[in-house]
Structures are given as structure tokens and as C-alpha cells.
Amino acid sequence: MKNVLVTGADGFIGSHLTEMLLSEGYNVKAFVMYNSFNSRGWIDTFSEDKQAKIETFAGDIRDPNGVREAVKGVDTVFHLAALIGIPYSYHSPDSYIDTNIKGTLNVLQASRDYNVGRIIVTSTSEVYGTAQYVPIDEKHPYQGQSPYSASKIGADKIAESFFRSFNAPVVIARPFNTYGPRQSARAVIPTIITQLLTGKKEIKLGSLHPTRDLNYVEDTCRGFVALAKSDKVIGKEINIGTGKEISIGALTDLLIELTGSRVKIISDDHRVRPEKSEVERLLCDNTLITDLTGWEPDISLEEGLLRTTEWFRNENNIAHYKSDIYNV
Numbered sequence: 001m002k003n004v005l006v007t008g009a010d011g012f013i014g015s016h017l018t019e020m021l022l023s024e025g026y027n028v029k030a031f032v033m034y035n036s037f038n039s040r041g042w043i044d045t046f047s048e049d050k051q052a053k054i055e056t057f058a059g060d061i062r063d064p065n066g067v068r069e070a071v072k073g074v075d076t077v078f079h080l081a082a083l084i085g086i087p088y089s090y091h092s093p094d095s096y097i098d099t100n101i102k103g104t105l106n107v108l109q110a111s112r113d114y115n116v117g118r119i120i121v122t123s124t125s126e127v128y129g130t131a132q133y134v135p136i137d138e139k140h141p142y143q144g145q146s147p148y149s150a151s152k153i154g155a156d157k158i159a160e161s162f163f164r165s166f167n168a169p170v171v172i173a174r175p176f177n178t179y180g181p182r183q184s185a186r187a188v189i190p191t192i193i194t195q196l197l198t199g200k201k202e203i204k205l206g207s208l209h210p211t212r213d214l215n216y217v218e219d220t221c222r223g224f225v226a227l228a229k230s231d232k233v234i235g236k237e238i239n240i241g242t243g244k245e246i247s248i249g250a251l252t253d254l255l256i257e258l259t260g261s262r263v264k265i266i267s268d269d270h271r272v273r274p275e276k277s278e279v280e281r282l283l284c285d286n287t288l289i290t291d292l293t294g295w296e297p298d299i300s301l302e303e304g305l306l307r308t309t310e311w312f313r314n315e316n317n318i319a320h321y322k323s324d325i326y327n328v
Contacts, residue, residue, distance in 0.1 A: 004228075005074040007031040007061055007107065008081035009054075010041025012183045013122075013175070017078060017221045018043065022053055024225065031070050031081065034058040042182050061103035064110070071110040076118040076228050079107045082155075085186045086126070086146045086273070087328045093147035100151035101158060108162045108170070116169070120227055121159040123174040123237065124152050125213070125282050134245075135285035138174070138237045145277050156237065163235045171233045173224055176241030176284045180217030180304065181311035185327040189214075189305075192252055193312045194323035196261045203263050204326070206271030208249035213241040213284040216304035219297040226293035233292050241284025242297045258305055270326055 004021055008014040009030035021028050032040045040056055059066030061081040071077060083089070083099045104121060111119045128136050129143025144150030162168040179189045188205070195203040223240035227233050246254075252265060272278075289295050299307075312318050 002075045003027045003029070003073055004076045004078060005029045005031060005070055006078045006080065007070075008079075010039075010043055011080065012042070013178055013217060013220060014080040015042035015182060016180070016217045017080070017224055018054065019046070019050065020221045020225060022050060027055070028053070029055040029057055029070065029074060031057050031059060031061070033081075034060055061106060062098050064106045067106040068110040068113065071107070071114050071116060074116060076120070077107060077111050077116055078120050078122075078224060078228070079104065080122045082122065082152070084148065084184070085328060086148045087186075089146055089148035089151070093151075096147050096151040097154070101154040104155040105158050108159060108168065112162065112166055112168050118169050118171065118228055118234075119159075120171045120173050120224060121155065123156050123172050124149070125174060125176040125239070125241065125284065126279060127153045127156060127174070128282070130278075130280040131283060134281065134283040135243060136239070136283060137285040138239060138288055145279055146273075169234050171227050171235075172237040173227055174237055174239045175220045175223070176213040176215055176239065176282060178215050178217050178220040180308050181317070183217070185321050185323075188248060188251070189255075189308065190312070190321065191327070192255050193259070193309055194318060194321045196255060196259045196263065197309075197312055197318060198323045200323070201263060202266045203252075204266045204268040204271065205248065205252065206268065206273065207278060208252065208265070208267070209247055209280075210278060211245040211247045211281045211283065213243070213245050213282050214251070214301055214304070215240060215242050215297060216299035216307070219299055222298075223289060223295050226289070226295040230293045236288070238289045238292070239284050239286055240289060240295075241286050243284055243286050244301070245281070245283040246301065254302070255305060255309070258309055268326070
């Protein structure tokens with residue numbers, strides 16, 4: 001059994017990854033954001049027996065001393081802690097530099113000092129910006145189309161430098177648009193579903209024409225685990241996606257059909273990104289991860305959306321969301 005650290009374990013993907021690692025017999029240390037409520041995010045919704053198996057470390061990824069303490073005694077680090085909201089990055093870019101770049105540096109420094117055997121740094125398809133060609137492979141140029149994406153580019157390059165300079169066992173995992181239960185309302189699918197399920201006659205969205213490659217969270221997490229198990233992936237940037245795309249408009253129509261809703265779609269100017277910042281198209285080339293690990297997506301878009309919608313139908317779950325405001 002390996003000892004693993006998951007930073008950002010209190011969040012969307014991190015909480016699902018924590019559960020998956022527990023199910024595979026790993027000893028999991030969950031790095032969660034320190035707060036005065038002693039909240040462990042989504043981990044607090046786990047069953048008591050799952051919670052009992054998790055070692056929780058409350059800290060701040062921006063604090064190198066806390067990160068060093070968390071990294072002690074682990075074999076693998078899954079680094080997911082990050083600020084992710086794109087609109088919020090427009091007016092608070094400093095916090096993205098501190099959290100996403102310096103936080104990643106803290107993880108890399110501590111992992112190097114303690115000879116961690118594998119460091120999986122979480123990237124994002126947003127580093128590519130609008131596709132210059134499709135499907136997007138790992139050789140696609142970077143484009144910093146938002147402060148968020150720029151901060152993730154910086155974090156990826158810091159991680160690459162530790163591999164090249166110090167032979168650190170780094171893997172850069174690059175998920176495309178992950179969705180599923182527990183996702184933040186700052187993402188488009190929870191935005192649509194929560195408005196539909198709370199009986200809105202009109203739903204407010206931003207641009208409907210951009211396309212995204214949507215990967216169900218269970219498949220994304222299996223991708224992370226596959227990268228942790230393969231020695232062929234060290235030093236590489238690796239996409240995790242389905243190789244299929246759908247426009248936000250078509251996605252909205254599909255969710256309206258799946259929920260049996262009758263609504264009018266309203267374009268809200270406040271939700272539209274600046275023209276040069278909007279990522280118009282994302283479509284993943286997942287050839288590399290498939291060739292190196294055998295990973296392939298299992299869950300179809302329709303099945304994933306059904307599972308996600310059913311989760312949101314639970315009153316205890318949807319109570320976490322504010323569908324009547326624009327969640328920046």
C-alpha cells in the first residue's frame with residue numbers, strides 16, 4: 001500500500017480522486033484549505049467509515065512550511081489545489097499567481113526535499129487557449145487567454161523545470177473540461193442544471209457557440225491513477241479527454257431534454273468573457289495517455305449528464321448551490 005497526498009482534496013475532482021484512491025487501497029492524506037469552520041469541503045459528506053480512513057491536513061498551499069509538513073512520509077503527491085475560476089481571475093490575478101504558481105513551487109520543493117517517488121501536477125486544457133488545430137495534442141502552443149490560464153502555464157513550466165533541472169519524477173496531467181457531481185457552480189454544467197431544476201422559466205448563460213471536450217469526473221480520476229502507476233509518463237505533459245466536442249448551446253439543449261424542462265435561454269452580458277479571452281474551441285487528442293497507460297474514457301456524455309443531474313436532484317446536494325446569482 002502506498003502513502004499518497006492529495007492537495008485540494010476538499011474540492012470537486014480532489015474529493016472524487018480521494019474516494020477512488022481509498023477504494024484501491026491507498027493510504028490517503030487529504031490536504032484541505034484551513035478555515036475557521038474546520039470544514040473539509042466535500043470530504044465532510046463522505047460516509048463515516050470513509051472519513052475514518054483519511055488523514056486530514058488543514059493548511060494553505062501558499063505556505064511552504066505547511067506544505068513541507070504535509071508531504072512528509074508520502075510516496076506520491078497528486079497536486080490539485082488551485083484557484084480555478086476564470087472570471088474571478090480577471091480582477092484578482094495576484095491570488096492566482098500566489099496559489100497556482102507559488103503553491104505548485106512549494107509542492108515541488110517539498111517533494112524534492114523528501115524524495116517523493118511521483119509528483120502529479122494538475123494542469124488544464126485552458127493553457128492551450130482557442131484551438132489553433134484540432135484535435136489538440138500536447139505539442140499545441142500555449143496561449144494565456146486569462147490570468148487563470150497564464151498562472152497554470154507558469155505552474156506547468158515550473159514543474160517541467162524541476163524535471164529537467166533536478167530529475168524530479170514529475171508528470172503534468174492535463175484534464176480537459178471535467179464535470180460531474182460536486183462541481184462548483186462556477187462551471188457551466190452546474191450553472192445550467194441548477195437553473196433547470198429550481199424551476200426557472202428563463203436560464204441565463206454566456207456565449208453558446210464555444211465548444212468543449214467534456215470528461216466525466218470518474219474517467220478523469222482514473223486517468224490520474226493511471227499516470228501514477230506508469231513509469232513511461234515521467235517528465236511528460238499528458239492530456240486527459242474524450243476526443244469529442246459539443247457546443248455550450250447543444251449541451252444546454254441536451255440538458256433541457258434530459259430534465260424534461262421547458263425554458264427560454266437568455267444571453268447575459270455579465271457572463272460573456274472578453275472577446276480575446278474567450279476560448280472558442282477545445283477538442284482533446286488523448287492518443288498519448290492511451291498509448292502509455294491504456295486509459296480510455298468509459299462514461300458517455302449522456303450517461304455522465306444523467307448521473308450528474310440525478311445527483312443534483314437530491315435536495316441535500318442542490319442546497320449547496322445558489323442558482324439565482326452569477327457565481328464568479
